[in-house]
Structures are given as C-alpha cells and as structure tokens.
Amino acid sequence: MQTKNIIYLIGVIQLVVVDPLMWYFTQVKPYAYERYWAITLVINLFLFAAIIFMIMQRTIKERV
Amino acid sequence: MNKGNNAVPEPERRAFLKGAGLSVAALLVGGLSFERYVVPKDRGIPVMDNYPLAILEDPQGNPITVADVEQYAVSSTATSANILVFNYPLQDEPTFLIAIKGVKITTPEDSIVPTSGFAPVSPSSKAPMTGVIYDPFNDISIIALSGICQHLGCVPPFLDYHPGKSIPFEAQLVGYKTNGTGVFEWPTNGLIYCKCHGSQYNPVWGGSNLYNNGAAPSPANHSLPQIMLATNNSPDSSLDDPSTFTGSYIFAYGINSKNAVIRTHLQYPGGQTYGPQVKKENLTGGTAIPTSTQSIPSTIYTYKDTPSNIETGAPSSFDVNQVNGSVVLYKTVVVSNSGPWKGNFHRLP
C-alpha cells in the first residue's frame, strides 16, 4: 500500500473508531470513565503522531 | 563595531550610553523605595498586646473539663495515644495537650542532662511544675507543650507523642529499643518524637530536649515551650472536692519558656527571652484566636513551685491580654485524630 493511502486509513480509523469512543466515555455515565477517555485521547494522539512520523521520513528522504 | 549608516558616531554614542546608564541607575535607586510594597502594613505588628486567656473547647463548642481530658490519659503501658491539639497563642500554632497517668510532672532540675543514662527523673515529692494541671485524686498530669518542633518547625503529625509501648519505626531505626531491653530503651512514659529530623523531647521533663542523651542526637537547639494551663476550681481538697475539680474548665494563659526559646509562630529571629513566663512577644504574623461567649472566671488556679503550691487570682493578675482595660476571654478548640473531637487545627468548624 502507498504511504498516502495508509495516512488516509489512519485518519479514517481516528474518525470512525477512536472519536466515537471518546464521545462515548464522556456522554454515557458522565465523569465515570475519565480514565478511559484519557487513554482514547492518547490513542488518537499517537495515531496522529504516526502520520507525522511518515511525513517526516519522506521529507528527510527527499533531501538525502 | 558596527560602522553601518544607522550607527551614531563614536564620541556621541559613548555619551549617549553613559547618560542612559546614569538615568537607568538613578531610576533603579529611586525604584528601590518600592520595596515597601512587599511588606504589608500589618506585617510585624502584634495582633494582641499580651498572651490571651483562652478557654479550651471541643469542636462542638462546649468547654472541656479536666475529666474530659483525663479520658485520654495514657499510662506507661499504652501502645498508642490520641493526639490532642489546640491552637495557642494564635491560629495555626498547634499545642499538644498531653495527659499522663501515674506521673506528677515537676519542674526539671536545672541540669537538664541527667546523670543516670536518660531514664526520666522519678517524680519526687516536689510540687507540680507551674502551669501543669495535676489531679491529685486520680494521679494524672495534664501538660500543654508547643507542637512546633524547635529544630525546623515541623508540626503534628510529623511531631507527635509516643507513649511507653508505642516506639515509632523511625526511632527504632536510630537505635531505640522497646523498654526493658537495654541502654537506649524507649522511656517508660515515652517521648515526643519528630519524624522530620529525629528531635526528641521528654514530656515528663516538661518538654525538655534530649540533646545528646538519646539513642541519636536530637538536632533541636531548645526544648518545647510549655503553654501554661489553669482551672477555675482548686485541686486542693480542702477548698474543692474531687468532682468539682475534675469538672472544672481548662484555661491557657501564657507560655513558660524556662528551657525554651520562643519561636512559636516561626517568625522573627531574635525575639528570644528567657524567664518564667514570656509576655508581649511574638504575637505577630498571624490571626488571633476567636473570642469566647463563655463568662470570664472570677478566679483561676494553677500550681506553682514556690512559695505556696497553688497560685490563685483573678485572670487580670496573670498578665493576660486586655482590651480597653478589661480581660477578654478567647477560645481555642481541642481537636484529635479520632473520637468525638476528631478535627483539623488549621480548618476549624
């Protein structure tokens, strides 16, 4: 698979899987699932970091 | 050096710089007067003229009696003690209220260092120490000692009293043994031990610092100041019967610093006076304890070493704080770590 497609895939996973979970943990039983909310937030952040990492690899390769 | 078009010619630039430097220096010198800003007007001003006469109350607001405190009296075989603390002379100045069974606390000998190891001085036939409430009918001493360690100012629960059979873990680490097992055994009536840096004070010696007589050196330089206690009935059985005495209210009326340097409020070095009762001193940098709605006792009684055993008088004769020429009765709440008096000396009800 092309890097471009992987990046899109990660974005879609964030939107479809992780974001609903984050909302779920804040809306259902408010304040009861804050710790799980924090974990999903970190998963979301790490998926974003994965995209950044891939872009970074590309920009370094471009120069060297 | 920048010789670009926008640079000012050398001699003029130097003059400019010198002038600007002088101006900034002048501004700074003048600006130094702003230092007064950080010293509030009420900083260093005593909140009252003299030590307050304060009635000891429980957290529910009822005056406590000698009998109430005696319920918390510890014997030499106690394995734990309730910490009883009240604020005196100002708020946030914790003072221990300690009741010890079977001991008459007398004034420590002038030489604080005992000749025979560090075993407590056995109660003699001497009169009780001034400011200690001694109940002759039940053989219980009630002493109030500052709860602020004279080393670096640690307060309860870092500093607390461990009776005979409750040697703290930290004290064991520095070499104390359970009593009856060697040279550095935990004293029969225990010690007040500070877990911050290991200062040791003996309540039976009127809060004397152990200096180098304990299992490890006590780093404090002074003994715990004693807070003077009085009752509104006499412990002399020829004047009042036992139940009247044990039902009497307890009052704090000053500080005895015979063996101590007063630093109750952790403020202002140098305010150090030695003597039987220190007055008009160190009542700065804090908040006064609240006034009480109870009536002022006409007479208060306290033990005195000499010449007669009991000193009696109107509160005004004890040099307590007065407002417009009359004595004001303050109140201070006794809180504990458990039981009906459970509470917090910093956030009172």
Next chain:
Amino acid sequence: MEKAEYEKNEYDLTKIMEEEKDLPEGTYKIGFRSVTTKGYRIDEWTGAWVATALIYQIVTGIIIFFYYSQVDPYRATEYIIDDVPFGHIILTSHLYMAYAMIGLVYFHMMRQWLVGSYRGKWRWLQWILGVVLFLLTILTAILGYMLANTAIAMAALHIGLLFMQRSVLGRILPGAFINWLEGILVGNYTTTATFSHLLALHVAVFSTLMLAIFAVHFMLFERSGLANDDKTEKGKMIPWYPTNLLYAVFSAIIIIGVIIIFAAAFPQKLTLGYGSLAYGTFPVPDWYITPVYKLMDVAGYGLSTGGVPLIIGILIFILIIPFIDRYHKKGVLERPWITAFGVYLVLGLAVMTIWGYSQPGLTQTRLLTEYLWWSLTLISFLPVYAMRFAKKDGDANAN
C-alpha cells in the same frame, strides 16, 4: 488597466514558512537552523523534550488555575480532583509532567556536560542560563507542591522560612532583607495572604521568568547550532520547515501521551491536609526534594558548616564549568576529570534521592557518610581513567 499601487494579498499560507532570502540591510535575524541528518540523532533533542514539558505545564496549569482558590487551598484541590470534569487526570498529569520535566532537565544537563557542549561562542552563556532555568524549575515545582496546602507542603514552607531566618543573611540582615524576602513569599502570613503570594509566584512570576529565559536560551541555541554538527554541507542540509518541526511535534506527542497514560493509570492521591492529625503515619517529601533534604544532613557536619555550603558549592561549580574545563579536545574520555565528576554527580543524585526517599528524617553517622562519598568518588573516577588508559593503549597498539 491601471496597476494597483498596493501589494497583493497572498492566500497560499504554506508560503509563510518559505526561506527568507533578501531581508533589508540591518535586519536582526532570529533564525531556525537547518541541520544535516546528524541533527536528527535522538540525544540532540533533550532540550526539545524539556520545552515540551514546559508548554504542557503552562497549558494544564491554566486549566487548573480556573478552579483553584487560595482561600481554602486544600478543599480547592479536593474539588479539582473530585468534581471538576477531567480534573483528576489534568491535575495528576500536571504533577507527573513536573516530575518528568525535572528528570528531563537533569538528563538534558548531564548530556551537555558529558558531550561538553557548554564551550563555544555563545554556548557558555547558554549553559549559564540553563543552570538558572534548572533552579527556576526546581523552585517553581516546590511552589506548586506547596499550593495544595498538604501537611508536607506546609512543613516545607515552615522549614524554608526558618532556613531563610537562620541563614547568614538572615542573621546579618533580619529586618532589612529576610523580612522583605518573607514578605514576598507569605505576605502577612495569614493563610489567604500566604497562598495568594505562593500562587502569584507559581503561576505568574517564576513561570514567566522561566519562559522568558527559555526564549533567550533557545535563541542562543539557534544562533550557535548543534554542538556536534557545526559543519554545513552544501546540498545535504535539511530545511528547518517542515522536518524539524515535525520531529519536535512527534516527540512532544510521545512524551505527552506517555504522561497522560501514567496519569490515567495511577491517579494522584492527595496526601494528608495541613492541620489533619494522624497517629503514627506521616507523608514523605516529593522525590526531587529528597536529595537536597538528604544532602543537607548527610555531610554530617550540620547545616551551616556542612549542608548548605555543600549545596551552594555544587551549584557554583556547575555554573562555572564552562570556564574551568580547560581540556583541548571534545570527547568524553578526552576530558577525564570532567566526565568523572559528571558521573559522580549522577550517581550521587541517584543515591541521595533513593536514600532520602526511604529514610527521610534520619541523621547518619559521619563514618557512614564518609564511606559513602569516598566509594562514590572511586566508582566514578576509577572506570573513567581506566577506560582512558585502555583506549590510549589500544590506539598505540593499532599504530
């Protein structure tokens, strides 16, 4: 059509980050440097991690600030933990990031120490500002730790005030200087005044100073460039934007993520409040205070003759290291006593932290203290000189 007199708007925002080529004469440039691939080695990024921690602390600090009250600080802290949405996670992560920040500051400092990057055109100044930042970090952390009004925090405040009163300055100038310093710290010493002052110092004074000095520290870094990557090679330089930015954001996300996971897994428990009574138990100071606490009495010569001068001596030594490192070469083994002393500091800090944490309030015998310090000296100096000897021997054999 007539030509417009004004400049046209540019709507392609990506062009903001383009390299600026023809700046007018006399322009002061604050640059973001390009580096070669060597610049992407992980140990070149220790400073970025500390900066991440600083920014995270500012953001979470502002969020906590909304709900904090200096009137009843302990209850306000309980309120943030129990009742503010996400309050427990945010407060805990603020604490853990403070721990991480202090750890990372130590790591950053010791890395520069061993690499020797405190020497060079403006690097000496950068090092000195770094030491100032280190002190500000510790002080800000201690102030923040006092803000909860726990028993241990107030013990720290009382001890701090007594230290000030009993210091040399406190004895010489009790009214003029120490009273003034105390006024800054606690005002007239009532609870509200004390916590208003501590709060202002924590959230405004020290943190702003830290941010300002950090800005200069960072600018000096961008002027000097990497210590080990000072050769520019044509065609091999990687532009600052976007690679460098991406790297910084990437490492920031990793650090923040790890801290949030820890905060979620181990939420902070508030220790005993000031004024509460508990028989036979007591809280222990935070880990970054324990080495200082232990060093104070571990010298075994008392506070005024041993502890305090020792701490001040170590700090001055760290501050002037750029001027006393006279070795001509750069490598770790080429600067043996500096390296050995660095190892000594790291080991000493670790030992003091663990010892202080496990036995906070105990004074040790002088013999044990001496034994400890001499063993640490031996452990740090012997291997460095042995390795240097072995290296020289190896080089000689190879030739």
